[in-house]
Amino acid sequence: MDDGLRVNDQLLVPSAELRERFSRSSGPGGQGVNTADSRVELSFDLAGSPSVPEPLRARALERLANRLVDGVLTIAASEHRTQLSNREAARERMVALLRDAIAPPPKPRRPTRPSRAAKERRLAEKKRQSQRKRERRVDGD
Template sequence: MPDDLVVTGRWTVPDAELSERFSRSSGPGGQGVNTADSRVELSYDVAGSPTLPDHLRDRVLGRLAGRLVDGVLTIAASEHRTQLANRRAARERMAAVLRDACAPPPPTRRPTRPTRGSKERRLAAKKRRGETKRGRQGRFE
């Protein structure tokens, strides 16, 4: 399954930069769960990657700061019974995390002012509510 990890249309992570570790998984699998190394840990060195453009590296390192250990992003997958399915799931999850992290920031919000009509409606509603409360005063004395 040595395919490059496609993150965006312009950026792919070469398979050589990814490292996989396999271990025993918990969960379904019956007797085979004790013998099969179906859990997958996929790691990618974000800080030391030569293929990651510098402007994206800074953005990804900033956004994933809480998930990185020494600049390395690690994704674990153990939800499937087979190693192949877990490898596929880990690669898809890694691509999704990197895609979200390298996305451009949203445009800044332009501050707007409330319209005259909305101000008048708000004040009229406050006045009505005050009249309702004023009408209740002295009722139960």
């Protein structure tokens, strides 16, 4: 394909660091399902990769800890009938997962208080709503 997986501006995973394994896929495929190795397992050694900068690696290892086996991230794709489609799907999923894992943490929320006008609008709306419901009552309380 190309020279690797472009995750973002800072990270390009070279194809040499990716391992692909092919196996028989379950599911649709007719007679070909028993002969075609269309299932793809894409593996990337995140912990040992020289192409991932150290701060990004640490963040990704922490966020993907439950998906890694000995520092290796593995994605399986078998939803398509052709090997090529499954290879593309696995690569897209790998890119999305790595992009989310190395994204900087969101800025902490600064707590705010509702303004006096906002409180008054809320209370006025509550009064209108209770008045509406009072008028709907049958017993006339």
